[in-house]
Amino acid sequence: MKKLFLSLVALIALVASSSAAEEGKENLKFVDATTLNICGHTMRTEKSPYFRFDCEPYNFKEEAIRRYSRYSAGMYVVFHTNSSQVWATWENVKRRCGDNMTPIFQQGVDLYIKDGNEWRFCGVGRVSTDPEKNCRTKPLVQNLHEGDKEFMLYLPYWCELTRLEIGVDKDATIEAIPSPFRHKVVVYGSSITHGASASRPGMAYPARMSRNLGIDFVNFGFSGNCKMQPEFIPFMTKIEADAFVCDAFANPNYAQIDERLEPFIDAMVAAHPGKPIIMVRTFHHESEFYNLQKRKAFIDKCNLAREKMEKLQKKYKDVYYLEEPYATGRDGENTIDNSHPNDLGFDRIIKAYQPKIAKILKKYGIK
Amino acid sequence: MKKLFLSLVALIALVASSSAAEEGKENLKFVDATTLNICGHTMRTEKSPYFRFDCEPYNFKEEAIRRYSRYSAGMYVVFHTNSSQVWATWENVKRRCGDNMTPIFQQGVDLYIKDGNEWRFCGVGRVSTDPEKNCRTKPLVQNLHEGDKEFMLYLPYWCELTRLEIGVDKDATIEAIPSPFRHKVVVYGSSITHGASASRPGMAYPARMSRNLGIDFVNFGFSGNCKMQPEFIPFMTKIEADAFVCDAFANPNYAQIDERLEPFIDAMVAAHPGKPIIMVRTFHHESEFYNLQKRKAFIDKCNLAREKMEKLQKKYKDVYYLEEPYATGRDGENTIDNSHPNDLGFDRIIKAYQPKIAKILKKYGIK
Numbered sequence: 001m002k003k004l005f006l007s008l009v010a011l012i013a014l015v016a017s018s019s020a021a022e023e024g025k026e027n028l029k030f031v032d033a034t035t036l037n038i039c040g041h042t043m044r045t046e047k048s049p050y051f052r053f054d055c056e057p058y059n060f061k062e063e064a065i066r067r068y069s070r071y072s073a074g075m076y077v078v079f080h081t082n083s084s085q086v087w088a089t090w091e092n093v094k095r096r097c098g099d100n101m102t103p104i105f106q107q108g109v110d111l112y113i114k115d116g117n118e119w120r121f122c123g124v125g126r127v128s129t130d131p132e133k134n135c136r137t138k139p140l141v142q143n144l145h146e147g148d149k150e151f152m153l154y155l156p157y158w159c160e161l162t163r164l165e166i167g168v169d170k171d172a173t174i175e176a177i178p179s180p181f182r183h184k185v186v187v188y189g190s191s192i193t194h195g196a197s198a199s200r201p202g203m204a205y206p207a208r209m210s211r212n213l214g215i216d217f218v219n220f221g222f223s224g225n226c227k228m229q230p231e232f233i234p235f236m237t238k239i240e241a242d243a244f245v246c247d248a249f250a251n252p253n254y255a256q257i258d259e260r261l262e263p264f265i266d267a268m269v270a271a272h273p274g275k276p277i278i279m280v281r282t283f284h285h286e287s288e289f290y291n292l293q294k295r296k297a298f299i300d301k302c303n304l305a306r307e308k309m310e311k312l313q314k315k316y317k318d319v320y321y322l323e324e325p326y327a328t329g330r331d332g333e334n335t336i337d338n339s340h341p342n343d344l345g346f347d348r349i350i351k352a353y354q355p356k357i358a359k360i361l362k363k364y365g366i367k
Numbered sequence: 368m369k370k371l372f373l374s375l376v377a378l379i380a381l382v383a384s385s386s387a388a389e390e391g392k393e394n395l396k397f398v399d400a401t402t403l404n405i406c407g408h409t410m411r412t413e414k415s416p417y418f419r420f421d422c423e424p425y426n427f428k429e430e431a432i433r434r435y436s437r438y439s440a441g442m443y444v445v446f447h448t449n450s451s452q453v454w455a456t457w458e459n460v461k462r463r464c465g466d467n468m469t470p471i472f473q474q475g476v477d478l479y480i481k482d483g484n485e486w487r488f489c490g491v492g493r494v495s496t497d498p499e500k501n502c503r504t505k506p507l508v509q510n511l512h513e514g515d516k517e518f519m520l521y522l523p524y525w526c527e528l529t530r531l532e533i534g535v536d537k538d539a540t541i542e543a544i545p546s547p548f549r550h551k552v553v554v555y556g557s558s559i560t561h562g563a564s565a566s567r568p569g570m571a572y573p574a575r576m577s578r579n580l581g582i583d584f585v586n587f588g589f590s591g592n593c594k595m596q597p598e599f600i601p602f603m604t605k606i607e608a609d610a611f612v613c614d615a616f617a618n619p620n621y622a623q624i625d626e627r628l629e630p631f632i633d634a635m636v637a638a639h640p641g642k643p644i645i646m647v648r649t650f651h652h653e654s655e656f657y658n659l660q661k662r663k664a665f666i667d668k669c670n671l672a673r674e675k676m677e678k679l680q681k682k683y684k685d686v687y688y689l690e691e692p693y694a695t696g697r698d699g700e701n702t703i704d705n706s707h708p709n710d711l712g713f714d715r716i717i718k719a720y721q722p723k724i725a726k727i728l729k730k731y732g733i734k
Contacts, residue, residue: 097496099470102564104703108466113657121699122657129464129496143660197469197566199709203700290480290489293510332488333570333710336471342566343700344710 025137025167028087033077033153033164037176040075040155042184042218042239050075050161052220058235062225072155073194074206074219079166080150081174085142086111087167088125088153091135093160100337101197103129106158110201111140112211114150119180119211124200137167150177154201157194181216183366186239188232189247192282192349194221197340205282205346212350213358215366217245227252228260236264237271242366243278244268245357250283250339254301261308269316276364278320278357279309282341282349284328320360327352392504392534395454400444400520400531404543407442407522409551409585409606417442417528419587425602432592439522440561441573441586446533447517448541452509453478454534455492458502459526467704468564470496473525477568478507479578481517486547486578491567504534517544521568524561548583550733553606555599556614559649559716561588564707572649572713576721582733584612594619595627603631604638609733610645611635612724617650617706621668628675636683643731645724646676647689649708649716687727694719 034049045054048070055069070093088109097103104110109125123141127133140153155161168174187193187206195204202208206217218241226232226248236244246268252260268277281302289295302325309321327349328334334345341349361367401416412421415437422436455476464470471477476492490508494500507520522528535541554560554573562571569575573584585608593599593615603611613635619627635644648669656662669692676688694716695701701712708716728734 097464097470099475099494099496100491102469102703103464103466103496120657121702121705124467124704126704127466129466129470141657143658145657145659199564199566199703203709208700290508290512291510292512333575333714335488336469336566337491337493338488342570342710343712344714347700347711347714 025087027170028085028167029170030087030089030165030167031174033166035176036077036079036166036174037179038075038077039179040216040218042186042241048162050155050164053235058231060231061229065222065225067160068194068222068225070160071158072161073157073221074204075155077153077155077164077166078151078177078180079174080148080177081168081172082146082148083168083172083174084144084146085167085169086123086140086151087138088140089135089137089163089165089167090125090156090161091163092156093162094131094134095159096131097129098158100340101158102199103127104200105195105198105203107156108200109140109156109164110154112152112154112202113141114152119152121202135163152180154207157201157204179216181210181214183242183361184216184218185243185245185361185366186218186220186241187245187247188220188226188236190221190226190250190283191223191340192221192250193219193226193247194223195219196223197336197342198346199343203343203346205349208346208350209354209357212354213367215361224251226250227256228264230260230263233264233267237267241275243276243361243364244272245278245280247280247282249281249301249305254297254304257301257304257308261305262312265312265316265319269319274318276318276320276360277316278322278360280322280353280357281305282327282353283339284325322353322356324352391452391506391509392454394537395452395534396537397454397456397532397534398541400533402543403444403446403533403541404546405442405444406546407583407585409553409608415529417522417531420602425598427598428596429592432589434527435561435589435592437527438525439528440524440588441571442522444520444522444531444533445518445544445547446541447515447544448535448539449513449515450535450539450541451511451513452534452536453490453507453518454505455507455520456502456504456530456532456534457492457523457528458530459523459528461498461501462526463498464496465525467707468525469566470494471567472562472565472570474501474523475567476507476523476531477521479519479521479569480508481519486519488569502530519547521574524565524568524571546583548577548581550609550728551583551585552610552612552728552733553585553587553608554612554614555587555593555603556612557588557593557617557650558590558707559588559617560586560593560614561590562586563590564703564709565713566710570710570713572716575713575717576724579717579721580725580734582728591618593617594623595631597627597630600631600634604634608642610643610728610731611639612645612647614647614649616648616668616672621664621671624668624671624675628672629679632679632683632686636686641685643685643687643727644683645687645689645727647720647724648672649694649720650706651692651695689720689723691719
């Protein structure tokens with residue numbers, strides 16, 4: 001009898017705790033994000049709505065690049081709703097999180113709301129670092145004011161998303177809105193462009209610049225693999241965009257810059273005539289200067305890039321080179337690991353480069 | 368025969384890869400960090416050199432507080448060596464990382480080097496998010512210049528460290544140095560003080576303020592549990608320090624502030640006569656203002672804290688209240704999850720509060 005009583009208590013406790021975890025969920029309806037507007041890429045593929053592009057035609061040698069092509073880095077869903085709350089259910093291919101980024105950045109989702117003329121952060125969708133828990137249903141924001149509101153939901157940066165549903169009040173409307181940005185600028189780059197190590201998806205520097213300037217900076221960051229490999233030429237020359245920012249000096253070594261930079265620029269200019277091609281160097285090993293060996297390699301490489309870019313700027317009127325050696329500050333507090341900016345480092349990069357990039361784009365009517 | 372050949376190839380590959388991972392390790396010697404100078408706490412306990420304090424005498428009801436007492440948050444080891452490299456071997460009680468902080472911050476170590484009059488970041492010790500891999504040996508910095516160098520190694524913020532050894536060149540000297548800071552200021556606070564969500568251990572705001580001002584800001588952050596509970600009174604009144612900063616308004620609710628603030632301050636003033644007790648409110652729910660319910664609770668609580676602190680400042684000459692509602696900026700980019708500052712948010716908090724805290728401390732000769 002006592003046993004039965006305890007079992008009943010346990011059962012009641014279980015029901016109570018599961019209903020607490022699900023609290024509010026029963027008053028929601030979930031809509032598939034593919035029925036809304038998925039933005040932030042230029043090369044949609046039928047293989048998945050959440051792939052940045054289809055890598056197959058490009059013959060990339062590195063498995064990492066093929067994997068990154070399936071990541072939703074930089075992508076976002078825009079919609080409007082009169083719901084009092086926004087939830088998400090999302091699932092990704094199982095993957096263990098890395099150590100130099102937050103799990104929320106790698107596998108979480110990040111919600112912004114339109115407030116007057118600005119897009120403002122309002123909530124994240126949290127995750128577990130247990131790779132087995134790769135599907136979750138979470139509230140992003142609740143108890144909102146009445147009336148219609150516009151939202152932008154940033155997708156995870158370091159995993160392959162397989163399913164996304166947005167939850168709203170059962171009786172609410174939810175519909176796609178057009179992309180909030182008129183112009184598209186592709187940002188090709190290393191892990192820094194890819195977003196390492198922003199604290200959450202909306203904090204990657206191309207995403208922040210998009211909101212700041214009202215221009216869609218599309219994320220084509222390829223962590224560790226942005227080396228201007230010959231396979232990137234058919235890829236980068238095929239992309240349709242209004243301008244190109246290439247943050248492409250972090251990953252290649254001296255010999256690779258020497259061999260590849262000029263052919264890369266030649267091909268880009270030929271494929272995108274009259275469009276600005278802005279080469280930038282966000283990378284600066286200020287703190288790693290304590291490692292004498294790395295310091296020498298870094299300085300040699302930077303000097304080579306500068307010399308080559310000076311010539312290329314003379315050769316082509318639409319090619320630009322921006323270099324702010326101390327963009328990230330001189331106090332060494334700007335990175336998590338000597339390579340990847342934290343949000344403070346990204347803020348400094350934006351302060352240094354954004355006005356210069358905006359000024360160039362404006363000359364081409366991109367504003 | 369073919370099978371044997373393949374086995375041999377596999378064996379050679381295995382040996383080669385394991386020696387690559389260990390490269391350089393055979394030229395090192397490792398010394399136990401307890402033979403150096405472990406700083407950043409005021410209440411050493413014989414239970415472990417890496418516990419912030421012994422919680423047993425204080426009867427804390429919350430298991431989290433008892434667990435946090437064993438975390439090495441804010442602690443650091445100082446030493447000098449003429450080694451060309453610094454490595455670490457460290458082990459912690461197995462623990463799954465949380466999602467709103469980087470694993471490096473939670474379980475990694477963070478090395479600073481003395482450069483002129485400044486302590487500057489020079490390398491992190493990386494970790495795995497697999498809780499089973501709770502012991503690692505990693506290089507922190509290599510290829511250093513010749514001669515003697517001083518180092519400060521920050522310990523993990525969100526786990527219980529059980530063993531730490533520092534690796535240097537086999538023929539190098541390594542010895543403790545005295546604490547670089549003359550004065551000690553205890554910072555009592557919530558998760559924000561505890562360090563969530565700095566990118567690495569050295570970026571928690573008390574650690575940054577220590578380096579900026581040359582004063583040891585000791586971390587007594589108790590994530591989610593800094594509610595001025597009565598059990599904290601015997602604890603906080605027993606601590607020996609030159610001053611106290613209490614960032615204690617984030618975790619308690621309205622009723623708890625109403626009931627506990629005055630007895631807490633009364634006890635602190637009685638126990639630490641003539642020492643400054645600086646109450647601060649770093650917490651600001653700017654973005655979470657989209658949640659109307661949370662907004663109301665937050666505003667009510669802030670108004671109550673301000674009213675009470677105005678009275679207490681009149682009652683006691685050494686009690687101060689600092690409140691900078693927009694310290695963290697008005698753009699909503701300052702947190703990872705609406706509560707916890709990212710490195711940009713912490714940078715803004717430091718810019719807003721550090722000069723005011725420094726000015727008060729200076730009046731008491733703490734500089």
